[in-house]
Amino acid sequence: MFDNLSDKLDKAMHVLKGHGQITEVNVAETLKEVRRALLDADVNFKTAKEFTNTVKEKALGQDVLTTLKPGQLMVKLVKDELTKLMGGDTAGIDLSGSPSVILMSGLQGSGKTTFSGKLANYLKSKKTKKPLLVACDVYRPAAINQLHVVGEQIKVDVYSEEGNKNPVAIAQNAIAHAKQNGHNTVIIDTAGRLAIDEAMMTEIADIHKAIKPNETLFVVDAMTGQDAVNTAKTFNERLDFDGVVLTKLDGDTRGGAAISIKSVVNKPIKFIGTGEKMEAIDVFHPARMADRILGMGDVVSLVERAQEQFDEEESRKLQKKIAKNQFGFDDFIKQIQQVKKMGSMKDLVGMIPGAGKALKGIDIDDDAFKGIEAIIQSMTPEERSTPAVINGSRKKRIAKGSGTSVQEVNQLLKQFNQMSKMMKMMQGGGGRKMMQMMNKMR
Template structure:
């Protein structure tokens, strides 16, 4: 996400990171490049111009040219302004009401139905809600069936009415059904169109008026760039929605929608969709996103995801094993499973400061652990618990059984031994030695 924009901003800021003398002239030249990078990312022209003018005013007002670290101060100003451009503060979702009613709106193909499922899954797993999905798209072929499939995947009830072509009545009946059946969150999935038309706008306005939702969210495909912003404005003029959801941010997106939408419609981005799986949903944090765009990573989100998978009881067991030198491949496999639950590998790597730039052009597959898992699964219980018994003939058998080579088995063993030593050092406080070892590891 935002790869192209990140690259161009990095090049634009190169001069101001200490590679040459800082003058008012090259500050202006750099900001001209920043503006060009924003326009290439499909950011609204007026927004891009205002952005660079604001940064320039602040830079000259804060004596960037005479500061001890002008480059770093300039990057901070750009980061602060990017954060402000995307909304400044993290916007929460209103979960009041009994039940909470959330109305989804947007064009056909924006990912509304899939995101409705992701939001239901988020409310169920993170907010301990009992959600109900409501199928109010009565026109698109198989739309109701799609929502039932999505609901089945996350074990959430779906309300639909066969033969009823009145979405307003369906929405009202669904809320009554939710009250009678203990559902404290209702997510209403509405019909979309391939383009904005009066019939669709009137229909969704009627649903909005009939059910008075706590939250009205506008779902937009971030890959449509500036068109997304124009569509958002048209919807907001009619619905006065509460927030924006950006889907498909894991695609080859230029990011213009994320950067322009707040300044054009003055409504916050509340959620982003970062993949196809039902747990690929994130609350939108403007400051963290600005860090990622400028190649600074997002350590806070990475830690939060790790904490979600953290099991204190298992961690204590693991600690004892490491202390007794009993850390084996079964434990290693357990750690891999926890990392996999944290999300896509590409997304996780992007959260590590500098990693995105270092691995530019490297295709990080979500199946990156497949070979490792195959090797471990080809080992006997004894080999997994006591890796020191692995001799030449055993390695050949494991390689054959896992469809890999002896070289790959040896490489895994080497990395496993380094990891075991590193864990031991972490317990013993050998920080300097551990850092040296990490540098030597791939």
């Protein structure tokens, strides 16, 4: 995410981060490079120019050149302005109303139907809502089928009407159905449309007028960059939507849409899609995104994700096992499964300060744990609970059964022993201190 932009901004700020003499000329030159980096990231020219002019004014106004650590102050100014540019505060979603109605709009191929499912899953699992998904794309039967498949996957009801070609009526009937069946949230998936298609634009405006949604979200593919911003502007003129959803942000190395859409449309980014899984949805936090763009990571989001997968009862059982030296491979595989639920490996690594830069160019596969899981699954119950019994002949059998080598089995056993020792040490004060530090970050 934003790899190219992060890299270019890092190079632009390099002079100021050092301990050399910093002059007004240096600052101007650095900000020129920052502007170039933003333009390369497909940020609107006017936005990029205003951004660097503001940073320059603030830098000279705050006497950056005479401070003890001018480089650090400059980075902070850039971060603060970047945060402001992307919306400043985190924007919430309006879930008032009985039921609360959310209208999804967007272009063809923007990932709207998939995101409708992700949003339903998010509201169900994290906001304890009972959502109803509504299929209002009457032009593409595959879209209705897709929504039913998504609904089945996340165990959320889907409302559709076979043979009805009137999306306004379907939306109204769906809301009545939701009231009768105890659904407190209705997510209406509409047909993807082109901004230049007048008939389709009129249709969604009619749906909007008829159902008066609590929240209208415009879904856009982040990878389309400046085109995404221009399209959002056209849609907003007709719909006056409440917020933007950026999909496919995990594949966007530039970041132009995320940075400039708020300043052009004056509507906040509310959610981002960060992968293919139904759980790959995040609330958009401008400050945290600015940190990530500047290579500072996003520890707060990482801790939040970890805490979502954190089971207090399981944790207590695990602590007892560690204390009694009974931590085995069955426990280890449970931990792996929890990590996998947190999201894609690449995304998680990007949240660790400095890690993204250190691992630049290295492909971090989501299947990184497959070999480990295969080795553990090839062990007997006794071997998993008491790894000490694994001798030479057992290693050969495990390697053969998992399609790996004896060396890989040895490596896993070594890593497991090291981790067990570390966990045992953390049973003392170390673990508590780490949790206290994480809590302070919240």
